[in-house]
Amino acid sequence: MSTNIYLHEFRTRLQSVIIWSLAVMAIIFVYFSLFPSFADQAALLNKMIANFPPDFLAAFGMNGVDMSTVMGFFSFVFLFVQICLAIQAANYGFGLVSIEESELTVDFLLSKPVTRAHILTSKLLAAFTSLTITNIVVWISSFVVISLFRSGREYEVRTLVLLLASIVIFQLFFLTVGVVVSLLVKRVRNVTPYAMALAFGSYVLSAFSAMLGDTLLEKITPFKHFDPNYIIRNGAYDRPLVAISIVIIVVSLLGSYWLYTRRDIPAVA
């Protein structure tokens, strides 16, 4: 790793990290602050939910969840957090090497005395550090918001920790898949559409698989690998699915190094 590249990369992303972290924090606070009123009307709410078509509930991860419990309600909030984290991580992944190419600063960097593997490692670690900051903010916000708004109801800390611990792998999935896809296509002109497509695409796949009970599609989307609903109901991860996530991350990483060290850097114009 090259410290100078790492620091440069980290600084470049600092503003974005702060904005994402604040946004996720706001989502957690706003949604979960509604919990006391939901919990008070629990009977009514659960009755209403039961009236929704089961497919609809499946798509929003609400089937079999008791919204009057702390963790039940939090799992619903956590799905939104996951979508945000997915977009953020995919954004950093797709932009990791492609932004230098589209803004043409890559010639500057690659004509310096440093290997491509070093460059990629430094960039990946810087992006991972950035994501970890957001991750930490999610942890803190979650604990704070639950202690503020649980209105005296008990919850299992172990389950919450399990849920939050899934974020690391979840982020790495979108980061590394983003990088490898950006290296597979010839040129990424604009990062956002790619990031949105990957993040929402994964979410929709998970929602559909929940609706259709399709077992093949759920194998590839981390929204299913780390389904908050499943984790809360079972108090454990769906281990084989988590393993798939990890395998995809490792393959994406190896692929990224393989591709980047062999890549022809496109010239100006």
Place this chain on the structure above:
Amino acid sequence: MSVIEVNKLTKYYGKARGIIDVSFKVEEGEIFGFIGPNGAGKSTTIRLLLSLIYPTSGSATLFGRDAIKYGPELRQDIGYLPSEVFYYERMKVIDLLKYSASFYKKDCTRRMHELAELMELDMNRRIEDLSYGNKKKVGIVQGLLHRPKLLFLDEPTSGLDPLMQRKFFHLIREENARGVTVFFSSHILGEVQRLCDRVGIIKEGRIIEISDIRSLQQNNYKKIHIAAKSLDVSSFDIAGVNKLERTNGGVRFFYKGNINTIMRKISEIDLSDVTIEEPTLEEIFMHYYE
């Protein structure tokens, strides 16, 4: 030992031609001009030597070591000024230069300030606020601040005003006097003529001529202009005469061949004036591209 040695270097971008079978050597302390029109393969060659792209076949060495395998180490001693400069827009000039300097093992601070002063570069501005010419100056400073032993200049003068161009040439000559080898790519022949010892001419991806500038000019065409009262233009229509054209009160042509033949021919005429000149590189160059 040659500083640059290129051996049958070939690059295809898919099916599109980059360069084909390019071979040449650049010796230590030389300023080597690399001439060709846009799209001939000048930048491709430089980008290959910097391992920004990888060759389809062939090889290259820099300072006697493989350009790809030892690329990262070799680049400690290489400076590169691309034809179009792009830097991290939101950085300040000083931060960019410091970032650039941080890649090298030596302390570049003094040289950095020297160069910035010389090029009249305001280091406290943001890159995004700079004009193209000023960005180019940033490029020059970042390419030279680590005192490289080999310089790649890819059409370096575009965007610089004439005064800055002069300063820049002066700077390059100074570097060269200290023993720096310079690889200078350009399509502006005048500047190559001013600066370079030897030139390679590249056309459609292939090297078509490598020679030193002087012999390129001398062993080639003479530019002859004859003024005379009565002149039979067709009498100059002989072997070796090229681009014969009538001018106001005379003829002008290029001649390549035994100089005595043409002198005898000229002496037969009642001249009012005659000039015999070396052609400019421009004119030689046009000949290669006909």
